[in-house]
Amino acid sequence: MPITIDGITPSQQIREQLAAEGKPVLLGFSRGKDSLAAWLAMREAGITVVPYHLYLVPGMRFVDEGLKFYEDFFDTRIVNLPHPTLYRWLNNFVFQPPHRCAIIEAAQLPVPNYEDMAQLVREDFDLPQAWNADGVRAADSPHRRMAMVTHGPSREHLRRVSIVWDWRIADVRAALARHRCPLPPDYQWFGRSFDGLDYRFIKPLMDHAPDDYARLLEWFPLADLEMFRRDLTP
Template sequence: MPITFNGVGANWPTSEQLRKDLAERDVPLMLSFSRGKDALAAWLAMLDSGIKPQNIHPIYYELVPGLKFTKESVEYYEDVFKTKVTTFPHPAMYRMWNAGVYQPIDRTWIIEASHMPEPSFEDMQQMYREDHDLPDDTLICTGVRAADSIARRTFIKKTGPLTTSKNRLAIIWDWTRGECYDRIAAEGIDLPPDYEWFLRPHPRTGKLVKNSGRTFDGLAAQFLVPLREHAPEDFATILEWFPLVELDLIRNEQR
C-alpha cells in the first residue's frame, strides 16, 4: 500500500492522481532513468496510468564513459520498453575531472588547460528539451520516494512531490520499496547486474541482504571491488579515466 501522511503533507495528491492527471493532459515527460528499481517502477507506473509511451523521454546519466555493463543494461531496457534512452555524461563526471580526482600529476595541467564546463542536471535537461522541441516547462520525473529515507520523507512531507523551480516531479513518491520490486517482478523485467554485484552485507552476520543491491554510482570501494571481480574489463576502463582510483581500495584495505 502507498504511504500516507498525517498533518503536514496530508494535502499532497497521491502519485496515482498525479500520473492520471498527466495522462489526461497528454503532455511529454522526461524521466530520470538510473536503471535502478525506483526508475523502472516509475516508468511502469507511468504506463499503467495511461501515459503514452511516446510521451516518456528517459535520460540516463553516465558516470564513467565506455562501461560495457551499463551500455548493455541500457540497451536491454530500450528493448523492453521499445523506447530510446538518451545517455548524457553525469554532472559529477565533470566535477571529478576538474577537481583532479584520482588523476596523476602529469594529467592535471591538461585538465586545467581544458577549462571543462560543469553543467548541472537542469542544464542537461534543458538541452534535451531544446533538442527535442519540448516545452520549457516539461517535467523531469524521478523515482524518488518518501519511504526511501528519513531525509526524503521529511523533504517530500514539507514541500510535496513537485519542485516547481526545477520542473521536477517525484512520480511514485508514495510507493514503498516492496511495491517497486513487486511491480517489476510482475512484468518479468530483470534488474541490472549491479543489483547482484552490490548487495549489502548484514552488519552482524556478514551475509548478503536480499534486495539490498543498487546501481553503480560512485568511485568507492563498495563498487570497485565487485566490479573488479565481476566486470574486469569495465574496471580497466575506470582505471583509464581515473588511474589512481585503486587508492580508495588501499584506503579501505581492499587490495
C-alpha cells in the same frame, strides 16, 4: 500500499493528471529499481516517457549493455548523457595523477547540474515545458521524507516531479514483478545501481567486469588506491 502524507497529492493522482495532459514526460533513468518503477508506473498510466540516462564513466560495457536491454524492453530510445558528477570528479582531480591536472584545468570543463541536463533533453526533443520525472520515494529515507514534506512531489518552477513519491519498496517490487522487469547486474554486484568510485563499487567491478574496471582506470587512473586504503583501514 503507498504511504500518505497529509496535504500532499497521491502519486497515482499526479500520474492521472499528467496522462490527461497528453504530453510526454522526461524521466531521469539511472537503471535502478526506483527509476524502473517510475517508468513502469507512467507506462501503466498511459504517459509517453522520454527517458535519459546520465553516465558516470564513459564507455562502461555493463552500463551500455543494460541501456540496450531496457531500450528493447520498453521499445524506447534512451538518451545517454554525461552525469554532472563526472564533471565534478574531473574538475576536482579525483583519482588523477599529477600530470593530468594541468590538462584538466586548461580544459575549463563546465559544471552542469541536473536541471541543465534535463533542459538539454527538452531541447533535443523540442519539449520546452516537459515535466522531468524521477523515482525519488519518501519511504526511502528520513531525509527524503522530510524533503517531500517540505517541497512536495511537484516543483513547478523546475518542472520536476517525483512520480512514485509515495510508493513503498513493496510497491516497487510488485511493479517489477507485474511486468517481469529484471534489475541490472548492478544489484548482484553492488546491491544497488552503480553510483561511485569507492571500494563498494571498485572491488566488485574488478571481480565481475575486469574490462570495465580497466575502462574506469583509463579515466581515473588512481582509483585502484581504494584497494590499498581498504587494506590499511583497521
